[in-house]
Amino acid sequence: MSLVVQKFGGTSVADADRIRAVADHVARTRRSGHEVVVVVSAMGKTTDQLIRLAADVSTVQPTREVDMLLSAGERITMSLLCMALADLGVEATSYTGSQAGIITDAVHTKAKIVEIRADRLRATLGGGGVPVVAGFQGMSVERDITTLGRGGSDTTAVALAAVLAAEVCEIYTDVTGVFSADPRIVPEARRLARISYEEMLEIAASGGRVLSLRSVEFARNHHVPLHVRSAFTWEPGTWVDEEDATMEQAVVTAVTHDASEAKVTVIGVPDRPGLAARLFRSLAERNVNVDMIVQNTSVHGTTDISFTVPGYDLAVSTEVCEGLVTELGAAGVTSDADVARVSLVGAGMKTHPGVTALTFETLAALGINIEMISTSSIRISCMVRAAAAEDAVRALHAAFELA
Ligand code: ADP
Ligand code: ASP
Ligand code: MG
Numbered sequence: 001m002s003l004v005v006q007k008f009g010g011t012s013v014a015d016a017d018r019i020r021a022v023a024d025h026v027a028r029t030r031r032s033g034h035e036v037v038v039v040v041s042a043m044g045k046t047t048d049q050l051i052r053l054a055a056d057v058s059t060v061q062p063t064r065e066v067d068m069l070l071s072a073g074e075r076i077t078m079s080l081l082c083m084a085l086a087d088l089g090v091e092a093t094s095y096t097g098s099q100a101g102i103i104t105d106a107v108h109t110k111a112k113i114v115e116i117r118a119d120r121l122r123a124t125l126g127g128g129g130v131p132v133v134a135g136f137q138g139m140s141v142e143r144d145i146t147t148l149g150r151g152g153s154d155t156t157a158v159a160l161a162a163v164l165a166a167e168v169c170e171i172y173t174d175v176t177g178v179f180s181a182d183p184r185i186v187p188e189a190r191r192l193a194r195i196s197y198e199e200m201l202e203i204a205a206s207g208g209r210v211l212s213l214r215s216v217e218f219a220r221n222h223h224v225p226l227h228v229r230s231a232f233t234w235e236p237g238t239w240v241d242e243e244d245a246t247m248e249q250a251v252v253t254a255v256t257h258d259a260s261e262a263k264v265t266v267i268g269v270p271d272r273p274g275l276a277a278r279l280f281r282s283l284a285e286r287n288v289n290v291d292m293i294v295q296n297t298s299v300h301g302t303t304d305i306s307f308t309v310p311g312y313d314l315a316v317s318t319e320v321c322e323g324l325v326t327e328l329g330a331a332g333v334t335s336d337a338d339v340a341r342v343s344l345v346g347a348g349m350k351t352h353p354g355v356t357a358l359t360f361e362t363l364a365a366l367g368i369n370i371e372m373i374s375t376s377s378i379r380i381s382c383m384v385r386a387a388a389a390e391d392a393v394r395a396l397h398a399a400f401e402l403a
Helices: 016-031 046-057 063-087 119-126 153-163 197-205 213-222 275-285 311-328 347-351 355-365 386-399
Strands: 003-008 035-040 092-095 102-104 113-116 130-134 137-140 145-147 168-173 194-196 226-230 238-241 254-258 261-270 293-295 302-310 332-336 339-345 372-376 379-385
Touching: 003 016, 003 153, 016 035, 016 063, 035 063, 035 119, 035 153, 046 063, 063 092, 063 130, 063 137, 063 145, 092 119, 113 153, 119 130, 130 153, 153 168, 153 213, 194 197, 197 213, 197 238, 197 254, 197 339, 213 226, 254 386, 261 275, 261 311, 261 339, 275 302, 275 311, 293 372, 302 311, 311 332, 339 355, 339 386, 355 379, 355 386, 379 386
Parallel strands: 003 035, 003 168, 035 130, 092 130, 102 137, 168 226, 194 238
Antiparallel strands: 102 113, 137 145, 226 238, 254 339, 261 302, 261 332, 293 302, 339 379, 372 379
16 A cells, blocks of 8 residues: 655645535545545645734744644644544544654754654554644754754655655645646646656745745655646646656746845955855854855955845844954945845756847846846846836746747
């Protein structure tokens, strides 16, 4: 009997009707002869509401308490889904992340899974039952409740699929698969039938939030095939797996954008070895994930260092930089949250010159200024004003004929 992990996102379990529809699908999968492990997200916008509630209660939010609070969202869904399954005669047992044996490091609000002790899940499966696991959470090595970062239920699902050697990890969501751009912004975007882990990694890393980045890393490292599909139409969606000869190597596969990052600039840093190392070591020690970095060559012996960080790390990043101004001999620090990154991803880019030129020409035609640029072998990213990002995505999608 093959094992399937099925993960249901927030919109897919947003109300009682949705939870019953999901239960129905799980029951059907079970009756068709598969073992099923279910992973659920918090209902609808619950996580956002809890974050707002915390902000209304206090300006001080110890991250341990934030995790305790947010983990409650997924617990509501898991128990309701088990009740709906019981109604259909399917034996199901809910597990918090901690009960499911998901052990993480102790970095609250963005913990990493270090180990999974899945014996309780195996026991439930062995008894013919369906384990329903609360996504997005675990227990730290110090035995505190942790969460895995926004979108973390995807990571829970893939990690469980890896450790239980599932045949596939199905990610059910509110779109019918992975598209050539966010279908909410580019209605003519095309659904991709198959895509490699490498391309999906770049899409996830550059703002295509349909899968969390960590979940794709996990899937690639542990060879877990992913099937991203709709919890509304239930039609086949997009397969994410190993690149092979049958996969089409489009020059550009998708255009993404991400408005959740912010830019920090340290002005007038003396041009000496060791200063950038000092700066980025200090940021790493505070668990800040730095993304794009730009350093201008100096004319007068000083340089400006600009870099981007996730928006939620902006406060700590500016604090770190301001604390280093004197030691570095810099002139000051500025920050800017009003930016967005627009990216093109495609495995065929490696072998096709001209992608960068057409990207820049397309943005120039719209009068959009490029503030920072970064590339990988299969991605080009441009930082632009946040207000221009969606127009840029639509224009690039058209320019590269992705519809
Ligand atoms: P869930 O709650 O199911 O995890 P998310 O909101 O995290 O759902 O992810 C699904 C959303 O991702 C879609 O509603 C869509 O707007 C967005 N999205 C962004 N880029 C893409 C893309 N390239 N393909 C599909 N969906 C995308
Ligand atoms: N509920 C969490 C979030 O909204 C985790 C998830 O849905 O994947 O980020
Ligand atoms: Mg998600």
